[in-house]
Amino acid sequence: MANSKFEYVRAFEQPDNLLANTWIVVRVDGRGFSKLTTKYHFTKPNDKRALDLMNAAARRVMSELPDLVIAFVFHKDCTLFERRASKLTTTIVSTFTAAYMHYWPEYLPDEKLSSPLPTFDGRAVCYPGDENLRHYMSWRQVDCHINNLYNTTFWALVQQGGMEPRAAEQALAGTVSSDKNEILFSRFGINYNNEPEIFKKGSVLYRDYAPSSIQSSPTPELAHPKPRQI
């Protein structure tokens, strides 16, 4: 509309359309969450309320953006926003942030929000092959498992073993998975395999495409969030 001599500056915007026929994964990360989880008294190593809040926010994003087939994966055929990376990532990150803020009082009613507020960043990655996408999901799941095993052991040492955080850290330095399993079992009677699946594997939201004859609502409903092994 502003048809002025200054409008030439629009030409500096460089296209960032993502390659067609590839899966677009938008990965969202919490910013400074180790500090934030301490400030708001999250239960360690896992706070079920906070995980549920995350899933609620992710579910909201999937409701708002029907092009998402998994949280947060756009189909190879998706043409939303002409596949512009900045539009796709900022829209997801903003919608996620707004939902996370909105649902916070519902999931964490005793924690009043103040600065610093919970914020997130994001990036888009293209995966050409279906196998690449599966491996991406596996990578995230393995990452979740490794972090959770570490955190579970660390907090057992601190909370039940009475160790200082630094001492617990040193005790775990150089240990492999079987070492941590052994510490958990022999010292704290915890069988890691019996930990909740959602802690060990994370959760995946995906859109459930029901056969159209059964599907009554025009918009496909989202499946309930649940841990899913890939």
Place this chain on the structure above:
Amino acid sequence: MANSKFEYVRAFEQPDNLLANTWIVVRVDGRGFSKLTTKYHFTKPNDKRALDLMNAAARRVMSELPDLVIAFVFHKDCTLFERRASKLTTTIVSTFTAAYMHYWPEYLPDEKLSSPLPTFDGRAVCYPGDENLRHYMSWRQVDCHINNLYNTTFWALVQQGGMEPRAAEQALAGTVSSDKNEILFSRFGINYNNEPEIFKKGSVLYRDYAPSSIQSSPTPELAHPKPRQI
């Protein structure tokens, strides 16, 4: 950390570092705000509370990201996040969204938030020359002026003139600025020049670098938001 056979998928992340020695402008836009402003009963054509909320959110972003010299411009020398476009844009958009949600009850106490929540998108643009940056600011200001003149006239016709929105739209089709000024003055006694500066020109937040001998706080304080002609 997850040193698994799946980790190769990281290699699909493509670098998006923005060219060095250029001003990085991150433009943030509201998503679906014409619908949203109706839903939450914003005063038309301008809602001072909503403008103040925007500025409060922008001020918060500048507090959190000291690399910003203007809302939202990173200095040519800035190396934050290695100048990665996705990190810079999503961090700004997420911080802005969180702040906007957080301050909402303070600025719009009577409007309870529900779906759809206010969300934003963003993009990064590089400007090599200082003049390019000035022209960018001018472009946004001209854009603000043109939109505001249109909106002021449109809502005068509707609110004071009793026209239907569609009729007002048709009445304004093809008019130039002087026509709208004339309509405002002759029919509604409004001298557009006397409208508040913040309505006509928008507002700009910038970081005020006071001389270090005067500056007492370690972090430079933000100037109060105020309309500034460029």
Place this chain on the structure above:
Amino acid sequence: MANSKFEYVRAFEQPDNLLANTWIVVRVDGRGFSKLTTKYHFTKPNDKRALDLMNAAARRVMSELPDLVIAFVFHKDCTLFERRASKLTTTIVSTFTAAYMHYWPEYLPDEKLSSPLPTFDGRAVCYPGDENLRHYMSWRQVDCHINNLYNTTFWALVQQGGMEPRAAEQALAGTVSSDKNEILFSRFGINYNNEPEIFKKGSVLYRDYAPSSIQSSPTPELAHPKPRQI
């Protein structure tokens, strides 16, 4: 080596690595060839010597760059030059140009080269799916067919029909394939289907991976260039 204060300028080089797991097609185009073919008296509409020269140059490029599986397609797994677009395209274009210059006297012994010399440009395109690559090849082949049918008819009108080029151009404006076939047959007794395959479909060079028990040379030999329908 030049470890000086100026070396920071290297940081301005932006990465252009092409997405992994995609077919990389480098398309090479002659620059100003309609002028060039006139200057060097190429037979119209097709000069077999010039086509053979093109194929000889392409064969040379494939010999020099064993990563090429088709002229000029790099395999999805190819990691040559870290898949940097500029290295891949300029290397192919330079090698092609050098070979074209080198073989010229062999294929066009009567045409002494002078300015302007034959030059080429190129670009790299990524195709994620095998089908995308097949369709790319089909696209080029259809393009070749459409151009060749037009050129064959145009030059029949000019060379055998005695028309001025401009008149021939006007005679063909708005015609479809069947019209051109009809003109060729009824006016010049040419059955387009009997034209040489290499004129109608172009040629494709591909690397023939013979079974290793038969293959004696360490480097796989190139198949002879031949038209191939896809």
Place this chain on the structure above:
Amino acid sequence: MANSKFEYVRAFEQPDNLLANTWIVVRVDGRGFSKLTTKYHFTKPNDKRALDLMNAAARRVMSELPDLVIAFVFHKDCTLFERRASKLTTTIVSTFTAAYMHYWPEYLPDEKLSSPLPTFDGRAVCYPGDENLRHYMSWRQVDCHINNLYNTTFWALVQQGGMEPRAAEQALAGTVSSDKNEILFSRFGINYNNEPEIFKKGSVLYRDYAPSSIQSSPTPELAHPKPRQI
């Protein structure tokens, strides 16, 4: 023209337009030139004929591409090929290669070309500031100086000192500039400062914009190639 169902594959071509208002430097490098210079018996450390051939080829590129202000720098205002990186680099590299091949017999009449032919690669880099461009030129000049001092000393040790290449290499390992100057002077009576400027600093071609009243030819003539200190 090929209006077929396959034409969708064009959409996979991703834009690579370089940022406006920046100097575009296209750097061209010889591929495998240490091998090539040996094969074609280039005089070491510098072969004046080969340098002149390089300059002749560069001069030809500048004649063909009037947008070039320096070999090979496009002006900040240049809009050639819409500033597409692949078009700009491949056109320069191809034109340079063709000219290098074409002038070869003139400058190196005794060296008959055969495989491997001389080929080049190239890349485009954007420099936003004039100072960045000057520093780029300085960087290349410093690089030339350092390499030439090394090569001059190395070949003095080999050619005049009778050392094996490997021994000469070891003799120079860890030496700084002053050491090499000293070796040249004390052992071979060579005062490095008296070496030809073109060896020590390389050469720069630039377009000489004469006042239009003096300039008779429509196309501005190129300045003669000459070493120029920056």
